[in-house]
Each structure stands twice: as structure tokens, then as C-alpha cells.
Amino acid sequence: xxxxxxxxxxxxxxxxxxxxxxxxxxxxxxxxxxxxxxxxxxxxxxxxxxxxxxxxxxxxxxxxxxxxxxxxxxxxxxxxxxxxxxxxxxxxxxxxxxxxxxxxxxxxxxxxxxxxxxxxxxxxxxxxxxxxxxxxxxxxxxxxxxxxxxxxxxxxxxxxxxxxxxxxxxxxxxxxxxxxxxxxxxxxxxxxxxx
Numbered sequence: 001x002x003x004x005x006x007x008x009x010x011x012x013x014x015x016x017x018x019x020x021x022x023x024x025x026x027x028x029x030x031x032x033x034x035x036x037x038x039x040x041x042x043x044x045x046x047x048x049x050x051x052x053x054x055x056x057x058x059x060x061x062x063x064x065x066x067x068x069x070x071x072x073x074x075x076x077x078x079x080x081x082x083x084x085x086x087x088x089x090x091x092x093x094x095x096x097x098x099x100x101x102x103x104x105x106x107x108x109x110x111x112x113x114x115x116x117x118x119x120x121x122x123x124x125x126x127x128x129x130x131x132x133x134x135x136x137x138x139x140x141x142x143x144x145x146x147x148x149x150x151x152x153x154x155x156x157x158x159x160x161x162x163x164x165x166x167x168x169x170x171x172x173x174x175x176x177x178x179x180x181x182x183x184x185x186x187x188x189x190x191x192x193x194x195x
Contacts, residue, residue, distance in 0.1 A: 046139035053146045054127055060153055061123040067164050068116040071109050074171060083174060090175055101174055108167035115160035119153055126153075 073079075082088045083102060092102035126149045134142035 043139050046143050047134065049143045050130060050134060050139065050146060053143065053150055054130065057123045057127060057146075057150060057153065060150075060157055061120050064116040064119040064157060064160060067160055068113055068120075071112040071116070071164055071167065074167060075109055075113075079171070092174065098174075101170055105167055105170040105174060108163040108170065112160050112163040112167060115156050115163070119156050119160065122149070122153060122156075 082090050083092050085091055086093050092098045126146060130142045130146045133145065
């Protein structure tokens with residue numbers, strides 16, 4: 001009887017081994033499946049974040065384009081002509097402080113247009129580079145780099161907006177705040193010229 005039991009045990013042992021190997025294989029397959037699902041989920045989340053960041057960059061580009069348009073309109077002929085003609089009431093050639101305000105006005109307009117153009121150009125490049133990076137390198141790296149570049153674009157937009165606001169204030173000062181007519185230092189010559 002003992003021999004029969006030992007024979008039965010010896011017959012049962014090889015049958016138990018494939019079951020454990022099969023269970024181990026199923027565990028590996030399940031772990032790989034869960035890992036792939038997690039990776040796909042993380043990739044989808046990263047792509048959603050990348051889409052949100054690109055939408056923010058699009059909004060920034062549109063606002064920068066509007067600022068460029070308004071700044072160019074302040075640099076237009078209808079605005080510049082009264083300031084630059086020496087026989088105009090609001091010309092900038094009267095005194096040194098007229099010239100100083102006008103110089104700051106022109107510099108702030110140029111700064112606004114320059115920063116706006118840089119923002120529009122960088123947005124076009126960053127969007128394309130982020131999509132290529134997400135496809136070829138990693139979605140997480142694309143999101144991190146896009147977020148870092150977006151913060152730089154926001155700072156540039158603040159500079160552009162501040163320079164536009166300052167230029168608008170300076171334009172109002174040049175048109176309204178500065179004295180339009182200055183007394184001549186030679187009143188006798190002025191009377192002779194009028195006669």
C-alpha cells in the first residue's frame with residue numbers, strides 16, 4: 001500500500017508543475033496588460049495636457065497679433081503726421097521734453113511690435129516641435145517642454161502688453177498733455193512777422 005501511495009504521489013507531482021507554470025505565465029500576461037493600459041492612459045492624459053497648452057499658446061498668439069495691429073495703427077500716418085510736421089500744433093520739435101516723450105513713445109511701440117512678432121513666430125515653432133516630440137520621443141517630455149516655453153511666452157506677452165499700454169498713455173500725453181503753443185522769446189520779431 002505504501003508503494004501504491006508513493007507511486008500515486010509520483011504520478012501527481014508532474015501534473016502539478018505545469019499548472020504553476022501556467023499560472024505564472026498568466027500573471028506575467030496580466031501584469032504586461034495592466035502596464036500597457038497604464039502607459040496608454042498616461043499617454044492620453046499627456047496628449048490632453050498638450051492640447052490644453054497648445055490652446056493657451058493659440059490664445060496668446062491671437063492676443064499678440066491684436067496688439068501688433070493696434071501698435072501699427074498708432075504708428076500710422078494719421079498719428080505720426082501731426083507729431084512730425086514742424087508747423088503742427090502738436091509737433092514734437094518744440095522742446096526737449098517733447099522730444100523725450102516722443103522718443104519713449106516710439107521705443108515702446110517698437111518694443112510692443114517686436115515682442116508680439118516674436119510670440120507669434122515662437123508659437124508656430126513650439127507647436128510643431130511639441131507634436132514631433134510627442135510622436136517621436138515622449139509625450140511627457142513634450143508636455144514639460146511646452147509648459148516651460150509657455151511660461152516664457154507669457155512673460156514676453158506681459159512685456160508687449162505693458163509697452164503697448166505705456167505707448168497709449170504717451171500718445172495721449174503728446175496729443176493732449178503737452179503745451180500746443182509756446183511763447184516766442186522774441187515778441188518784437190513775432191509782431192513784425194504778423195504785420
